[in-house]
Amino acid sequence: MDTVNTITGIGLGPFNLGLAALLSKHGDIKSLFLERHKEFNWHKGLLLSGTTLQVPFFADLVTMADPCHPLSYLNYLHKQDRLYNFYYYEKFLVPRIEYNHYCRWAVKQLDNCRFEESVNHISYDHTHDVFSVQSELASGPKKTYFSRHLAIGIGTQPNIPQWLEKCDHPLVRHASEFANLKKKLTQCQQVTIVGSGQSAAECVLSLFRSLTPEQVERGASIRWVTQSAGYHPMESSKLGQECFTPAYMDYFQTLTRNQRRDVVRHQGLLYKGISCSTIDDIFELLYERSIGGRVPGLVLNPNCHVKSIKPIGLTHGLKMECEHTQLKKIYFLESDAVIAATGYRHHWPTWLEKLKGSVLDTDENNDFIVNNDFSAKRCDKGRGKIFIQNPEIYQQGVGGPDLGIGAYRNAKIINNITNKPYYRISEETSFQHYGIPKDAVFCDLDQL
Secondary structure: OOOEEEEEEEOOOHHHHHHHHHHOOOOOOOEEEEOOOOOOOOOHHHOOOOOEOOOOOOOOOOOOOOOOOOOOHHHHHHHOOOHHHHHHHOOOOOEHHHHHHHHHHHHOOOOOEEOOEEEEEEEEEOOOOEEEEEEEEOOOOEEEEEEEEEEEOOOOEEOOOHHHHOOOOOOEEEHHHHHHHHHHHOOOOEEEEEOOOHHHHHHHHHHHHHOOHHHHHOOOEEEEEOOOOOOOEOOOOOOHHHHHOHHHHHHHOOOOHHHHHHHHOOOHHHOOOEOHHHHHHHHHHHHHHOHHHOOOOEEEEOOEEEEEEEEEOOOOEEEEEEEEOOOOOEEEEEEOEEEEOOOEEOOOOHHHHOOEOOOEOEOOOOOEOEOOOOEEOEOOOOOOOEEEOOOOHHHHOOOOOOHHHHHHHHHHHHHHHHOOOOOOOOOOOOOOOOOOOOOOOOOOHHHO
16 A cells, blocks of 8 residues: 555645644654645635734634744744734734735645645545545546545535526626626626625625715615625624634533534524624715715615526616515615625535445434544544534534634644644633533422
8 A cells, every 4th residue: 555644634725724734843744635726715706905804813824722833923924024014013803815825825835735636536445444535636647645534624615595596697796706806896887795794794895995986976886785684793792702712612512413503593693794893994984975965875775685686688787686574575676796795605525425324424414423523423433533624513613614713623633643632722711611610509400
């Protein structure tokens, strides 16, 4: 058998890139990371001017596990001669464009990352107790790798609503393509943004800032619609944010799987809303541009569910069929372009789905079962582990997709595969104790 990797990562988003970065200090661990795209870019279509991460810069690839690591964000700034610039920048939330540049900087220093290589099949060799990973290079040749463990970090895909799927129009697209379309959108008379999350707000703000008074006088405007009842902020209080700590994750994994699903159903505003600063920027711009009774050029329509979109004759315009979610009335709106800022969803590749039942155990919903060590539960007797970097939130809690959890999770993965406590795992990461208080006294309910 050819050389066996200790761990092979599939997908190179921030989580697996962070694992690759931490492993760069472990010369005794042979690792390899495969990515089908030609280079690293984090949500390239939403790398907009003025946008920032929604987590502090400590949530880089390595700091929360190893603050002295040479691939930390602060060392990146040092190498870029930007430490003093950042010192006076005086913000914890860094520009999204710079975070992407930081990750690309880190990739260049890692020799265990390979791009333009797409995995198309995985099987488990019980004889040698290894995974067989088959991939295909963009140039054509196929390769096979053998690995003791796997780390799945393929990320999510754009959530495409039915009306977008059915409308084949060059200016009806998902927000993941926004940056590439912005120049064309700024030339439209009427642009509609659909959604009420952070991405929607950032698209709206970007277009609103570009809209000139002269364009507004000629009838140009932006419409922001959402089926939600309003445009609400996500949780940003200090205690509220503790739901994104390892402490909450540990507690969450003590709940039954049905309890987890029920809990996350009511936690939408912890991660689905808009940052208060973005809401402030939009409101202040609306206020300024409406002085003296002027039309500001931005219309907000909550309670608006888009049902379908169709082209209007030969005008290149679009007719949107909408339903008011509370009044239950159907109405129509016209637009020249529509951007669906409808978020992202998990879509597991076929090669991973095929492992269900033979290698990986599933629950009553045919979903993977992610253990406390972040590996998927196996149904066979194989020892190799498949770590799932970003499972659906009912598996690990709302903090699962958060960048601030990435280095912590990777530290636990490395401790796991080496069977050594190389990284110190903090015991207390929140002031709140989410389980039953340690000093609680139990009693028989029949005695109450």
